[in-house]
Amino acid sequence: MSSGDEASDGRARLREIEDARRKVLDEGRPDAVARQHKHGKYSARERITKLCDEDSFHEYGSLVEPLRDTGFNKDLDAPADGIIIGSGLIDGRPAAVMSHDYTVLGGSTGRHGSYKANRAIIKSMDDGIPLVALLEGGGHRIQDGQDSRHFAAGSPVFQHFARNSGWVPQAMAMLGQGFAGPTNYAALADFVVMVRGQATMGMAGPALVKAGLGEDIDKETLGGAMMQTNRYGISDLAVDTEDEALAAVQRFLSYLPPNARQPLPIHPTDDPVGRAEEELLEIIPASPRKSYDVRRIIELISDKGSVFEKKPSYARNIVTSFARLNGRPVGFVANQARHLAGMLDVKACEKASHFIALCDAFGLPLVMLIDVPGFAIGSEAEKAGLGRRSGRLMFEMGQATVPRVTIVLRKGYGGGYYAMGGGTAFDNNATFAWPTAEICAMSVEGSVDVAYRRDYEQAEDPAARRQEIIDIFKNQLGARRAAEAFGIDEVIDPRQTRQVLCDTFDRSPPRRPDKHPPRLRSISPI
DSSP states (O other): OOHHHHHHHHHHHHHHHHHHHHHHSGGGOHHHHHHHHHTTOOOHHHHHHHHSOTTOOEEEOTTOOOOOOSTTTTTOOOGGGGEEEEEEEETTEEEEEEEEOTTTGGGOBOHHHHHHHHHHHHHHHHHTOOEEEEEOSOSBOHHHHSSHHHHTTOOTHHHHHHHHTTTSOEEEEEOSOOBSHHHHHHHTOSEEEEETTTOBOBSSOHHHHHHHHOOOOOHHHHHBHHIIIIIIOSSSEEESSHHHHHHHHHHHHHTSOSSTTSOOOOOOOOSOTTOOOTHHHHSSOSSTTOOOOHHHHHHHHSOTTOOEEESTTSSTTEEEEEEEETTEEEEEEEEOTTTGGGOBOHHHHHHHHHHHHHHHHHTOOEEEEEEEOOBOOSHHHHHTTHHHHHHHHHHHHHHOOSOEEEEEEEEEEHHHHHHTTOTTTTOOSEEEEOTTOEEESSOHHHHHHHHSHHHHHTSSSHHHHHHHHHHHHHTTOBHHHHHHTTSSSEEOOGGGHHHHHHHHHHTSOSSOOOOOOSOSOOOOOO
16 A cells, blocks of 8 residues: 555544544534523533633543443443543643533433543542532433443442542532432532532432332422522532533632642732721621621621632531632631521531631631630530531541631630630630630520529529629620730731731741641541
């Protein structure tokens, strides 16, 4: 064969490959793409295009075909086996991406598709880059899974996710039905966003629930975005559109390094470090029974426009927010007086614990804003397991080695004060208080009724004596007395909080000294 014939043969083979690839891309599947658009959804590849920087995505496995070895799947048509994987740039930084294609057998994961998903997760691990999963599908493909030859070995997908935990950021957008497998993925993610009225999660969909339990329930009631975000807390955020979901993933990643060994991404800012906000002097009400919005304090302290709240509608008695201080990403954990007076219950402890672990894994300094009346008490708190679950919050505080500053805004009461890092409870870089702080072991009224009931009941005027004792104690709770005994480092002017935080973190190493003994691993209370 002449060199000209060889070249011609090479071109023909390349055309054959290109023709085969074109058939599985969106341009070769207009009807499938149109079905997605009809329901207001993007195709799997359109989602990747919108997530990644222009022309930066490189796909792997576009020519993969489904498993075809039994009577039930020998004629399956499953382009790319229903999952798109590859790597791209998000805001100029590399990321591994996988996107389920709902138009291919309902987005179910076939045997070869499983290999592709594992490849994407391993690539993020090996390259030390974030993993983003765009999910819409029905878990394991029935046509493949109902055969022990293919299912008995299982898949190492969850092991890969677990190994990635704390090494690279793992973000997931639930963009349609996501019962079964995708829900298990989301449980291991660092950030999950869902689209209202479109996305669902849960251990099984309505059909399987009906078949297994006889329970009739629609998908929204079972696991819609509002349920999973507001009540169950598996999802961090619910948004109205896919564009908003993809933007949320991009913003989440912007606060984190590519992996735990890389430095924090510093964003240039023209917001002065010394900016003092007069509003901070008046934001804490004079009456301890009145509430305020701690999110406003976070906004006033942080670089303008930099606050991004995680789980804003779940466990609203505590706020967990990413923000920046002089361009540096930080994590705020703050009691929210507007809800349950900022009390710590099971949901609040779980929310704060996960956020602290996330910040610690990727090197974000922590700012703890305390206004806590204590832990929830009573039979309902015990039934919910608060005794053990509160331990998870203390556990994560004890594990964290990132710089940490605690500021007592108002109430610092009891065990809740310890759990939020008050005083020297957890080896802070600095502990401050505003002049409005009051710190004690428990509520004054409750303590008087427990310890001094006999005293005031025997008085000529029991009510007056009770109030007299209460007033004595209340005069002993203030920030100045805390500073006099060096229980805190300093009482600060609220207007100087931003300056103090920026200066403290500028003068602190990226990690505090590791004082843990030479163990192999710690054991979480839950």
